Amino acid sequence: xxxxxxxxxxxxxxxxxxxxxxxxxxxxxxxxxxxxxxxxxxxxxxxxxxxxxxxxxxxxxxxxxxxxxxxxxxxxxxxxxxxxxxxxxxxxxxxxxxxxxxxxxxxxxxxxxxxxxxxxxxxxxxxxxxxxxxxxxxxxxxxxxxxxxxxxxxxxxxxxxxxxxxxxxxxxxxxxxxxxxxxxxxxxxxxxxxxxxxxxxxxxxxxxxxxxxxxxxxxxxxxxxxxxxxxxxxxxxxxxxxxxxxxxxxxxxxxxxxxxxxxxxxxxxxxxxxxxxxxxxxxxxxxxxxxxxxxxxxxxxxxxxxxxxxxxxxxxxxxxxxxxxxxxxxxxxxxxxxxxxxxxxxxxxxxxxxxxxxxxxxxxxxxxxxxxxxxxxxxxxxxxxxxxxxxxxxxxxxxxxxxxxxxxxxxxxxxxxxxxxxxxxxxxxxxxxxxxxxxxxxxxxxxxxxxxxxxxxxxxxxxxxxxxxxxxxxxxxxxxxxxxxxxxxxxxxxxxxxxxxx
Amino acid sequence: xxxxxxxxxxxxxxxxxxxxxxxxxxxxxxxxxxxxxxxxxxxxxxxxxxxxxxxxxxxxxxxxxxxxxxxxxxxxxxxxxxxxxxxxxxxxxxxxxxxxxxxxxxxxxxxxxxxxxxxxxxxxxxxxxxxxxxxxxxxxxxxxxxxxxxxxxxxxxxxxxxxxxxxxxxxxxxxxxxxxxxxxxxxxxxxxxxxxxxxxxxxxxxxxxxxxxxxxxxxxxxxxxxxxxxxxxxxxxxxxxxxxxxxxxxxxxxxxxxxxxxxxxxxxxxxxxxxxxxxxxxxxxxxxxxxxxxxxxxxxxxxxxxxxxxxxxxxxxxxxxxxxxxx
Numbered sequence: 032x033x034x035x036x037x038x039x040x041x042x043x044x045x046x047x048x049x050x051x052x053x054x055x056x057x058x059x060x061x062x063x064x065x066x067x068x069x070x071x072x073x074x075x076x077x078x079x080x081x082x083x084x085x086x087x088x089x090x091x092x093x094x095x096x097x098x099x100x101x102x103x104x105x106x107x108x109x110x111x112x113x114x115x116x117x118x119x120x121x122x123x124x125x126x127x128x129x130x131x132x133x134x135x136x137x138x139x140x141x142x143x144x145x146x147x148x149x150x151x152x153x154x155x156x157x158x159x160x161x162x163x164x165x166x167x168x169x170x171x172x173x174x175x176x177x178x179x180x181x182x183x184x185x186x187x188x189x190x191x192x193x194x195x196x197x198x199x200x201x202x203x204x205x206x207x208x209x210x211x212x213x214x215x216x217x218x219x220x221x222x223x224x225x226x227x228x229x230x231x232x233x234x235x236x237x238x239x240x241x242x243x244x245x246x247x248x249x250x251x252x253x254x255x256x257x258x259x260x261x262x263x264x265x266x267x268x269x270x271x272x273x274x275x276x277x278x279x280x281x282x283x284x285x286x287x288x289x290x291x292x293x294x295x296x297x298x299x300x301x302x303x304x305x306x307x308x309x310x311x312x313x314x315x316x317x318x319x320x321x322x323x324x325x326x327x328x329x330x331x332x333x334x335x336x337x338x339x340x341x342x343x344x345x346x347x348x349x350x351x352x353x354x355x356x357x358x359x360x361x362x363x364x365x366x367x368x369x370x371x372x373x374x375x376x377x378x379x380x381x382x383x384x385x386x387x388x389x390x391x392x393x394x395x396x397x398x399x400x401x402x403x404x405x406x407x408x409x410x411x412x413x414x415x416x417x418x419x420x421x422x423x424x425x426x427x428x429x430x431x432x433x434x435x436x437x438x439x440x441x442x443x444x445x446x447x448x449x450x451x452x453x454x455x456x457x458x459x460x461x462x463x464x465x466x467x468x469x470x471x472x473x474x475x476x477x478x479x480x481x482x483x484x485x486x487x488x489x490x491x492x493x494x495x496x497x498x499x500x501x502x503x504x505x506x507x508x509x510x511x512x513x514x515x516x517x518x519x520x521x522x523x524x525x526x527x528x529x530x531x532x533x
Numbered sequence: 534x535x536x537x538x539x540x541x542x543x544x545x546x547x548x549x550x551x552x553x554x555x556x557x558x559x560x561x562x563x564x565x566x567x568x569x570x571x572x573x574x575x576x577x578x579x580x581x582x583x584x585x586x587x588x589x590x591x592x593x594x595x596x597x598x599x600x601x602x603x604x605x606x607x608x609x610x611x612x613x614x615x616x617x618x619x620x621x622x623x624x625x626x627x628x629x630x631x632x633x634x635x636x637x638x639x640x641x642x643x644x645x646x647x648x649x650x651x652x653x654x655x656x657x658x659x660x661x662x663x664x665x666x667x668x669x670x671x672x673x674x675x676x677x678x679x680x681x682x683x684x685x686x687x688x689x690x691x692x693x694x695x696x697x698x699x700x701x702x703x704x705x706x707x708x709x710x711x712x713x714x715x716x717x718x719x720x721x722x723x724x725x726x727x728x729x730x731x732x733x734x735x736x737x738x739x740x741x742x743x744x745x746x747x748x749x750x751x752x753x754x755x756x757x758x759x760x761x762x763x764x765x766x767x768x769x770x771x772x773x774x775x776x777x778x779x780x781x782x783x784x785x786x787x788x789x790x791x792x793x794x795x796x797x798x799x800x801x802x803x804x805x806x807x808x809x810x811x812x813x814x815x816x817x818x819x820x821x822x823x824x825x826x827x828x829x830x831x832x833x834x835x836x837x838x839x840x841x842x843x844x845x846x847x848x849x850x851x852x853x854x855x856x857x858x859x860x
Contacts, residue, residue: 333748335747335748354747354750354752355747355748355749355750356750356751356752358750359749359750360750365748367748372742372744372745373742373744373745373748374745374748375742375745376737376738376741376742376745376746376808377741377742378741378804378808378809379737379738379741379808383734383737383738386734387734387735387738387746387749387751388749388750388751390731390734391731394730394731397730398729398730399728399729399730399731399734401728401729441749445750
């Protein structure tokens with residue numbers, strides 16, 4: 032490590048309404064270092080990087096670039112300081128050429144008036160040569176593969192004299208071969224003295240590519256270690272920590288009738304041959320990486336998408352779910368992963384959000400009984416513990432945990448018998464997490480069947496009665512609560528069924 | 534951790550309080566603005582604030598005001614209906630054309646049916662056909678207007694039935710114009726539907742977040758289609774009033790009325806992106822637009838100037854609202 036680090040973030044604190052997202056985090060990166068930033072969802076990785084990139088402002092703390100304090104008020108400040116972020120969702124102009132994207136905003140001109148196309152192409156080519164990539168600079172970006180598009184973004188950062196490059200889960204959407212290509216590019220950047228901050232969920236790639244690792248947990252920096260001094264177990268221990276051991280408060284339950292049974296269910300290009308069943312009072316955990324088909328299964332069971340083949344039975348009766356509205360009729364409710372985009376009516380009050388799926392209960396002669404409705408919503412809000420200034424408060428002023436509770440209240444109000452939680456605690460602070468777990472247990476106690484999809488191994492292990500692990504659209508492994516271990520789940524999620532017997 | 538929660542909770546409620554004040558300003562700002570307008574108008578012309586003139590304004594506003602009622606529903610779902618003026622024209626000529634031979638009930642029923650039917654087609658085009666509302670209703674504007682011309686051969690049809698003319702020109706209780714009564718009645722019905730029926734809730738939900746609405750089990754396509762049909766129905770009512778008020782059924786009826794209707798909704802504070810707003814705002818929006826024309830008439834300002842003044846008013850109203858919300 033060099034004497035004066037390339038980048039130092041000191042005592043960074045960031046608060047959102049109801050959440051302390053970052054709590055006095057220290058983070059430093061040396062020149063030419065590949066520094067992995069890891070942690071569970073909601074640990075604060077993205078927030079920290081958004082502060083560095085200028086998308087957010089820290090409430091407290093200081094950023095030093097090569098020993099000098101700098102202020103990054105907006106993304107263009109960040110770019111000027113040589114800090115570039117490549118987000119998971121790419122921000123390229125799809126209809127323009129590779130060269131235009133790389134040179135964006137800085138295209139060479141002829142006599143200030145017209146664009147110098149020869150220069151544009153040759154300088155873009157030059158940048159690509161530096162990272163050893165062969166790519167036609169005249170090609171339109173939308174015709175490129177995902178990894179090629181990522182490389183165009185990296186090249187653009189390089190052309191802007193980037194000193195620090197932040198890659199936000201670049202491999203999540205890539206295949207194996209493409210990841211190799213990405214690694215090569217990253218190593219070339221390192222060789223040129225550029226510092227790379229690499230955010231990832233995949234442990235094995237952290238060991239493959241990074242020099243040091245910093246672990247964030249619940250908004251705090253747990254520690255920074257040389258990758259060479261770490262192993263997977265140590266890293267996981269740092270990520271999970273110990274103080275959360277008893278947050279699941281699980282007790283054993285009597286199972287009731289079979290709520291749902293899925294036979295040989297397939298959706299073209301997403302998943303294949305899925306068999307599963309959930310009983311009343313049972314929690315089925317579905318583990319697997321993003322893109323393994325987890326969310327697609329949830330969407331088919333909730334009637335959002337139609338399966339290509341296979342059957343779904345509710346209480347032993349075969350059903351053909353054509354829409355979420357039919358699924359609602361069978362008592363199936365989905366709590367989607369992206370609550371803001373798919374779950375909530377943000378500019379509407381809480382009570383409208385809650386009763387939208389059960390309005391018929393309050394109708395007499397075609398007219399809504401608003402008094403009865405608000406009584407019922409108030410009762411639900413109290414039961415679930417929605418913290419607000421009242422049920423007329425707009426949903427957009429609620430914290431992540433309370434938003435999730437509003438969606439949950441909706442399905443409870445509709446007397447759902449099967450609930451599908453897709454990433455139930457994503458973007459939720461620890462306190463609210465515990466409450467959501469408590470509610471899920473209480474629901475199961477009352478005989479509700481629950482399917483829970485999660486990226487958090489700890490959550491899967493702590494909450495599920497039985498677990499299936501998906502790998503590339505198929506079930507790679509099934510475990511009971513007693514059999515399952517973190518290692519088994521991770522192995523099945525990462526490399527599928529083949530090597531799992533060992 | 535406990536103290537953390539408390540402090541952040543307090544902060545949230547502080548934010549909430551300021552939001553409430555903003556909401557009150559946003560909601561009643563328009564009303565306050567209109568009171569100021571009324572005071573200025575009364576100083577400019579003492580005739581402005583007389584019962585006769587006020588009822589006059591309501592009567593003059595009633596036709597595009599009724600169009601604005603249906604338009605409010607459409608815009609609340611994040612859609613738009615550009616065809617209401619043309620639907621009105623088609624209803625005008627059909628009702629006017631059928632009146633002499635088939636009598637009032639059949640003529641009115643046919644008019645309302647045609648309006649609703651065209652609205653239904655708009656709705657199906659938007660939902661099943663996946664045509665963006667702007668394009669679908671722009672196309673329908675041309676189609677309906679063309680039908681109106683074809684039906685009449687381009688000539689206006691005279692409307693002579695005295696009992697029919699009462700709808701647009703009569704008075705009840707001596708001085709209350711019938712169109713004003715119909716208009717106010719429809720405003721109230723529209724407001725009640727939005728607040729007290731599941732359909733009204735679905736309209737807001739769809740406009741607020743169509744995907745979340747679908748995942749919550751709402752039949753989004755069905756409800757959207759109904760909204761456009763409803764808008765066609767109100768255009769039908771407006772068409773019948775038009776034919777009656779003017780005692781003539783010309784195929785050029787209602788040209789540009791769609792813009793007055795949309796302007797009323799927007800000035801009334803309904804969000805063009807859907808999910809926020811309501812009938813009372815639209816009513817006030819229509820009245821403000823009508824009052825502006827009225828006072829300019831009373832003070833003898835040229836009609837050419839009036840058009841520009843109306844345009845400026847629309848921009849100003851939305852600008853003030855945007856400012857108030859950002860603060």
